[in-house]
Amino acid sequence: KKIWDDHLHLNRKFKDIQHRQTKAKFDLNAVVSYLCFLKILDPHSVFYSFGDQDGFLGAPVQGIGLDSYYDSYDYLFEHKDSIMRFFNRSINNQLGKTKATLIFYDVTNVYFETALTDLECGRQQMDFQDRLQEEVQLAYENGELDAACFDKEGRLVPSQKTDDFIKKIQAQKIEYLRMRGPSKEHRFDLPLTSIALVINEEGIPIDFYVYAGNASEFKTMAASIESLKQKYNVKESIVVADRGLNSAANLKMLQSNDLGFLMAQKVSNLDQKTTKAMFDPEGYVPIIKQGEQVARFKVVKDWTKKGKRKAEDTKCTLVLTFDKKRQKRDLAVLEVWKQLVLKKQSQGVKVKPKSSGWASIAKTSEKTEARIEGIDEETFEAKRRLAGYAALVYKNAPNCQETNAVPNGRLAATYHELNQIESCFRIMKSHLGLRPMYVRNSNHIKGHILICVIALGILKLLQWKLNKSGTPLTIPEIIRALNSATTVPIKSGDELMFLQCSRPQNIRKGLEGLNQEELKAELAERRKQPNQ
Structure with a gap:
């Protein structure tokens, strides 16, 4: 609450929204902050969170009805851009910076535990x-x-x-939101929603965008970047993203928006000349750790990333890397795939040509889906040869001073910082209740995601402050520490004692529709009844 009120001043922002721009007759700041704090402490549905309110000292949302909780999601959706702009200014004031020089961008999707998509339900956004x-x-x-x-x-x-x-x-794909598509969590049977998240170097969210579950991440990236540029005047920064978003069209789009890029590049898609240069040990710079060479990198300047059209071709720097640990892992994965293919062969499993994963090394004699005949030795050996190799494409922002460029030796390390955004997704899904979602209309879905993103920002800022003060803690450790601070006040004369206790029970269960006075009367009546 101190971070919310005194450091980020979000209480002022929500009071301003309520007084100037909404017709809310309840305390909007109280409800939104309570829902946000509960995402950190004990994430559940809105309905459950409403019933849990009496377990907190000071009665933070006393007298506010359940309908107001759902109404707050509509206000969050309506003012999302204004809230995120204010949140970013407050975060930058805390970090002592004016803008992000590195922007990390990635896309995930979350599933809904319902059988039907919005199209099948006829529910438009x-x-x-x-x-x-x-x-x-x-x-x-x-x-x-x-x-x-x-x-x-x-x-x-x-x-x-x-x-x-x-x-x-x-x-x-703007008509329906919850749609089936390629699931990051292999839940292809359930409707999905895609979330594009943008974070800074400290891992604190800058913004997020919500798309239909069947929307292509390649195509939505342009819309996200355009919106980011308009809202925050982002330019002369470097966008770091994984290879799933690396297309010549996207690289060209970033350059046209005065942004640089640093993205992974598939080594299996390199042309013959570049592949030959990759395998040639000459020109590599060793990376030494504790007196031992663990990896090496080679920089290829003025390399051309080719697009579907000539106009999309982009000249950039290609960084080739080789890592012994990565080689060991890649070879281990190939051996597992090999055993899996042989097992599938004995079971008579069919695969399609040009499959990915383990099926890519399966041999078939047909051009359509057919039974596995064994291991495709040529493909298997080609993958073995590529084990341990990886590549990155890099280009600084147009018209940007060379002093802002990332040094060649730092490129691979900077890209590995992209793991932070994967960590953000894991935290939101595992600790902040991002999914499964218990709301269904598109406004409430986006309001729910906004609460999770703000909760993530508060946790990351708290973690940053702890690190700065010499008390580093992981996000799970912070959440466990906060949850262990359970206490009950007992008045004895004029003195107050606080005793440690367990979490109290939910006294509103089955009585969610009652107001404060009706609830007190009902509980008083129950106390009169003898305990069976």
């Missing part, structure tokens, strides 16, 4: 009609749609132009 109207207006101003495309009431008239416009809207 809450703001879809407004967004659709904006797209129609923009198309009209750009000449994509003319006056002949509308009737007297302003509705679209069926024609080739309007058909093309509708297909473009469908391709943007």
Whole structure:
């Protein structure tokens, strides 16, 4: 609460939102801060959190009804951009910095424990009609749609132009949010929502974006970066991302937005000349640890990342690396794959050509899905040869001073800091209750994600302060320490004693609809009844 009020001043922000821009008749700051703190202490559904309120000293949300909790999610969605801008300014004041020079970007998805997608339920995003109207207006101003495309009431008239416009809207995937797609947690049977997260070097969130579960991360990156640039005037920074987002079109897009990039590059996709240079030991710079060479790197300047079109080709620096630990791990994985393929062969399993993972080294004689005939030795040996090798592509921001560039020897280490964003996703999923989600309309989903992101920011700032004061703790250790601080006040005359205790029971269970006075009366009546 001290971080919320005195360090980040979020209480002022939510009171300002309530007084100037909402019709909320309850204390918005009290509800949002309570929900955010509970994500850190004991994440559950809104319904459960409401019932848990009496377990906290000072009655932080006393007298506020359950409906107001859900209403707060609507206000969070409506003012998300304003809240995140304020949050970033407050974080920068705490860290003593003005802007992020390195921006880490990654995408994950979360599942919903429901059988049907929004399309199957016929549930559009809450703001879809407004967004659709904006797209129609923009198309009209750009000449994509003319006056002949509308009737007297302003509705679209069926024609080739309007058909093309509708297909473009469908391709943007803005109508439905909870959809099936490639799941990071292998939950392909359940609807998903994609979350793009942007963090700074300290691992503290800068912003986040929510997309449909079937939206392509390649295509949504441009929308996220454009929004980031507009809201925070981000430029001359370097965007660090994994190879899942590395396409020539995205690299070109980042450069056009005055941003540099540092991304992983698949070594299996390198051209013949570059592959030959990668295997050639000449030109590598050794990385020494404790007197032993553990890795090496080689810099290839003016390397061209080729796109689908000539206009997408991007000249950049390619950094080739070889790591002995990575080689050992890659070879171990290949051996596991080999045993798995032989097991699948004995079971008569079929695989598709050009499969990934273990199936990529399976041999078949058909061009369609067919039974496994053994190990594809040529593919297996090619993968063995690549074991331990990795690559990065790098380019500084256009018009940026060379002093802001990342030194060649630091490129690989800087990329490895991307693990921070993976850690952020794990923390939100494992410790902050990001999933499964218990809300279903799109506004509430985005409000829930905003609360989880702010909770993550508070934890990361607390961790940063602890590190600075010489008391380093992991996020799980911080959460355990906070949860162990359970106490009960007992008044004895004019003295107050605080005794350590266990967590109290939920006295509101089954009585969630009662107000404060009705609840007191009900509990008083229960005390009169004899204990069976």
